[in-house]
Amino acid sequence: MxxxxxxxxxxxxxxxxxxxxxxxxxxxxxxxxxxxxxxxxxxxxxxxxxxxxxxxxxxxxxxxxxxxxxxxxxxxxxxxxxxxxxxxxxxxxxxxxxxxxxxxxxxxxxxxxxxxxxxxxxxxxxxxxxxxxxxxxxxxxxxxxxxxxxxxxxxxxxxxxxxxxxxxxxxxxxxxxxxxxxxxxxxxxxxxxxxxxxxxxxxxDDETAKVFRGSLTTPMTALGITQLTLICIGSLLFLSCVIAICRTLMKKETTKKNVGMEKFETALRY
Structure with missing residues (x-):
């Protein structure tokens, strides 16, 4: 070179x-x-x-x-x-x-x-x-x-x-x-x-640098952006799943408490 x-x-x-x-x-x-x-x-x-x-x-x-x-x-x-x-x-x-x-x-x-x-x-x-x-x-x-x-x-x-x-x-x-x-x-x-x-x-030289950028630098930059985007999307999906699971567990716990209260109130009436 x-x-x-x-x-x-x-x-x-x-x-x-x-x-x-x-x-x-x-x-x-x-x-x-x-x-x-x-x-x-x-x-x-x-x-x-x-x-x-x-x-x-x-x-x-x-x-x-x-x-x-x-x-x-x-x-x-x-x-x-x-x-x-x-x-x-x-x-x-x-x-x-x-x-x-x-x-x-x-x-x-x-x-x-x-x-x-x-x-x-x-x-x-x-x-x-x-x-x-x-x-x-x-x-x-x-x-x-x-x-x-x-x-x-x-x-x-x-x-x-x-x-x-x-x-x-x-x-x-x-x-x-x-x-x-x-x-x-x-x-x-x-x-x-x-x-x-x-x-x-x-x-x-400028021409070789242009070819180098097109063959390596630009694809590597695009790959880095793609990786970052996928990480962000994956993190959001993971966070959404965690929130959904927490809500489901909270609903089940609330339902159990409500059923228990109803049984307790029914027992008091009799």
Whole structure:
């Protein structure tokens, strides 16, 4: 549906989905709807595998939205997906260099040197969104903004189809102090310098959205209204039956009392 070097798999599980190293290259956005009940819920975890960079980042449910009159669930990359090991122990395998990460206290970046012939390359969200302040403040001109820099998926919950996706990722190069390189002599500690950030987005077109609404959304809405109507009718019928039964029992009780009074009055006369 969308051309991108991104693949993701939907999981309905609570186990850790981090620390995944992708060992093969991909061609396009692949969706495997593996939910046991066929529905994407708020507890679903989405693993975004940045195949070109051979690393995975998970996304979590954020909110319900509407896209071209189609209800969707939005999944976003949360801060804890890129958090330091101290904040999110699941990210322990990304902390390889204790000196660079200052004992695993840096958050907001993921090292991919193991996938890039040990070159000091790190990935992050654009403008170091959700990164440690020290990383952001080390470079001038950055202004992290959730609206412009987050990665998200808008997924139709019944079918699991992704109707809109925004893959935003920044490639950074890490520089260490070096006496041999003049420009790096004055650097006191490692810094992460942004090289480029990518913004790959895709949205379902109007014609496909119209077909989708006609085939799924409208029938599902009609089904919901029908179910509600039948529940209301059934409740009214049940209530009517209860009232009728109560009236019948009350009439029988009144009749018994009247008969008893007549017999009592007749006995008094004699």
């Amino acid at each position: 969308f051309e991108a070097e991104l693949a993701y798999v939907m999981f309905n599980m609570s186990a850790s989905v981090n620390c995944l190293i992708i060992l093969s290259l991909g061609l396009a956005l692949i969706m495997q709807h593996l939910m046991g009940n066929g529905e994407v819920t708020e507890d679903t975890i989405s693993t975004l595998e940045f195949i070109g960079h051979k690393r995975s980042i998970f996304a979590e449910y954020e909110q319900k939205k509407k896209l071209k009159e189609i209800p969707v669930h939005r999944f976003v990359v949360p801060p804890k997906a890129l958090a330091s090991f101290l904040e999110n122990p699941d990210n322990h395998c990304y902390c390889k260099d204790m000196s660079v990460s200052q004992n695993c206290t840096f958050g907001g970046i993921l090292g991919i040197s193991i996938c890039k012939e040990k070159k000091p390359i790190y990935i992050s969200l654009p403008h170091f969104l959700y990164a440690t302040d020290k990383i952001v403040n080390a470079v001038d001109g950055l202004s992290p903004n959730k609206e412009e820099h987050e990665t998200f998926l808008d997924v139709e919950p019944v079918t699991g189809f992704t109707l809109r996706v925004a893959k935003r990722i920044q490639i950074n190069l890490m520089f260490k102090p070096s006496k041999k390189i003049k420009i790096l002599k004055n650097i006191k500690e490692p810094i992460f310098f942004p090289l480029v950030w990518l913004n790959e987005t895709g949205t379902v």
